[in-house]
Amino acid sequence: MPRAYDAASVEQRIYQTWWDAGYFVPRTDPDRQPFCVVMPPPNVTGELHLGHALTASLQDALARWHRMCGDPTLWLPGKDHAGIATQWVVERALAAEGTSRHDLGREKFEERVWEWVRLYGNTIDEQHRRLGASCDWSRLRFTLDPGPVHAVRTTFVNLFDKGLIYRHERIINWCPRCATALSDLEVEYEEQDGKLYHIRYPSADNPDDGVTVATTRPESMLGDTGVAVHPEDERYADKIGGMVTLPIAGRQIPVVGDTAIEMEFGTGALKVTPGHDIVDFEIGERHNLPILTVIGFDGCMTDAAGPRYSGMERFAARDAVVAELEAIGVLEGVEDYHHSVGHCQRCNEVVEPLISLQWFLNVGKHDQPGTIAGNAYGAVVNRDIEIVPDRFSRVYLNWLENIRDWCISRQLWWGHRIPVWYCAACGGHSAHVDDPAACSQCGSADIEQESDVLDTWFSSGLWPHSTLGWPDAQSADLEYFYPNSVLETGYDILFFWVARMIMLGIENTGDVPFRSVYLHGMVLDAQGQKMSKTRGNTLDPLDLLEQYGTDALRFALTTGTAPGNNLRLSDEKLESARNFANKIWNAARYVISVVETRAASGNDELGDWYHLPAPANREDRWIVSRLDGLTAAVNQALSAFELGEAQQKIYDFAWNDFCDWYIEMAKVRLRDAASADAGVAATTLVHVLERSLRLLHPFMPFVTEEIWQNLTARISATGVGLPASIMVSSYPVVDTPRSAPDAESDVEVVMQTVRAVRNMRAQLRIPAGQKLEAAIETNGMGAVVEEAKEVISVLARVEPLRVLDAGESEAMSGISLVVNPLVVRLPLEGVDLQAESDRLRRELDSRRQDETRKEQLLANPNFVSKARPEVVENERQRLRSLTEERQRIEDIIAQLDA
RNA sequence: GGGCGGUUAGCUCAGAUGGUUAGAGCGUCUGCUUUACACGCAGAAGGCCGGGGGUUCGAGUCCCUCACCGCCCA
16 A cells, blocks of 8 residues: 555546446335435536535435445436526537527527537536446436426426416516526626616606606616605605606606605605516506516617617617706716616626516415415425525525516527417417327317427426436336435525425425435635636636545535535645545554554454454553444434534544554554454454444545455455445444443543653653653552553653552652642653742642632532532532642642752 | 624634533644654644623523624515
């Protein structure tokens, strides 16, 4: 084994062996509760970024843990056609070639996208393999596969036939560049510097009087059909019910009173443009104002804007309108104004609210039981679905409380084409799962399918069941793996995706899609900035895993962070994780070298190293007790989705308890290779290492497998029945009562003793190579110290070390270290006795303070009567120990002063 | 305008159900080629847990309030 762990030389080889062995494919067992998680399907043309790496690391850790626990485990991978995103990418490619989708036509364009998918669609799968993702590639799904397509159509037709899907003309968010409708969620609001224009609309009966309105979008005034003021606004009391003249257009429009108007904002008068503003649309509905569309689907002014503006691009029209308003003297002022403007999530174009004929899903209201929204609301309120961390439950519920019908149609060519057919003969339309040959109402063959496609999230909303075979009720996978166990994803798509899956999952199957939702945070750069291509601060996970190793990348992404919290990724964090992989590697190299050396000299008996039911040696009892404590804590943390905590605990145990202390202590016993105790130590080393590897495997799959293979190849596993790979071995559980608090506290005293001597050596600047003479007063711990004599001697570099008999005391000439109950005497030459006395007095003072604090606490009758008994007992014991320690220091000072 | 999160060591972050002396990584300082590891070892310094108030025998943890930063929704 090389001195340093070389990730590059092992990862791809190991991954291949796992896949070849079929470990990723679940072995279903009707008697066992399965574990199932579906991968959030990445865009089919996408490339792996750190968000994918994070989500995959977490899902893989969960999947590997459950698989090792013996649960039939399915991690189902897939990809999303990502309608608007993919169409956008291909359209850009076409533009570069000097052509467009309109030149190609719908069919040729679709074929072109499929070509693109065939070319780049596998990239991200390969990248997931590099990450070590243990997903079942034999079940890989694509949202445009026949199964999911069938599920989408079935869902649509069911909802259509129930009357919940309807077509309606309504104001929606429109992206003029993508030329499609967007859902509310696909609009991103950005704060921008703009202008607030004050425009006077003269009164119809008195052109010298009028109402001044304030707007950030003066071009939209061409579509105004009213002015609204608050009914209680005294400034406008005489205007309500009257008419004003719309400048430029010259139309007369009414002034209405509406309580939605904020009197404090602007002039307190709002121009109402029902055709181009969602709030105005609602005001218009309340007052029966006509709707005028002055901006078209192409982002240019329509004929309704008047001959001078018709055909003019909307922002050019803004300038022209302002100029004209100024010219005719109604522009009363312009002020700088900071406001938020909606942009297309995909192409960043400024979104235009427009009246348009679209398809909607009626989701009902959250407080109407039995509606889609009502069921989705109830599932979380009733805890049928648990969201981790819990605070996102409220975010989810708040969103549902304000939900509106979902605009599901998109004017795109790439996606699930809406399965509705219009009949030219009878004018009717109907929805069908299978393409019909003729009108279902009049039988005419003159039918045509709706040209719109569905919102991408409509199909991903079916993901937990559409991937498992729904609507085929006979599907074994659906029967066995639905509901999924966990849905793991980022909080940024809680509404887009998680909420839709809950809505459509319950609608289609009558059951929740998953039991738990685990939400992770966003990966930020070292400065806490969101990573984005435009900022140029993205890190490529492929580069990182080559540089640091996949295990290090995974560990860095998932350790030291709590669920739902963002994390900053830095070189330091990656280095630290890589160092940890290397630390484990080297600890293993040592243990393996011990096994090999012993085997070479015929000492290859390791006994029942796998179970190690009842170690006898104190140090072994200590490390095994610590290991069991770790095992319990890790299992508990994993059950609570606290993966970061679990990993931190393994890290601490492996590095501190095992490497820094146990291995170093074991070396002392291993010096006499022929001794029985050396064999016992070797056995414990193997036991602890092997279990630690299994604990760590879900998080660092590659290095643990590589070590595990190296280790198990060199040891006899008679009677254990070791599997061929660590990934199908069993996850450690605390199954034997090996807890040894006495050994833990005894070894703690030994470690404190070593630390105290080392500390003093450093303070006195005694070179590491120089041995020190020492004597220890044992005060009741004679047996422990006697047995640990060699360990203390070697680790603290004291020699000779005398263990004093009970009652025996050392004549005082040097330094005394109190490690209660022990006193370590270092009879150094030339110690300044006054300085030593001062040092001890300082220590005494600090001890007395602690003691006084404890005494006061225990003297408080409220504490003694109200605190839990075990807490009080704890404090009493602590006080006894402090008192004892204080007395020992006092004794030494007395000797010194004598 | 409403809501959520954050504020803990120089930096980045952990700290279930309130309970010993608040932890880690990185960084800093002092030593060390101690045969698993310098991607390392040993030692050390560094914190009125954002401010204020409250509940409690006891608060980083629970409640109220204020401030600043970030995010979501409108």
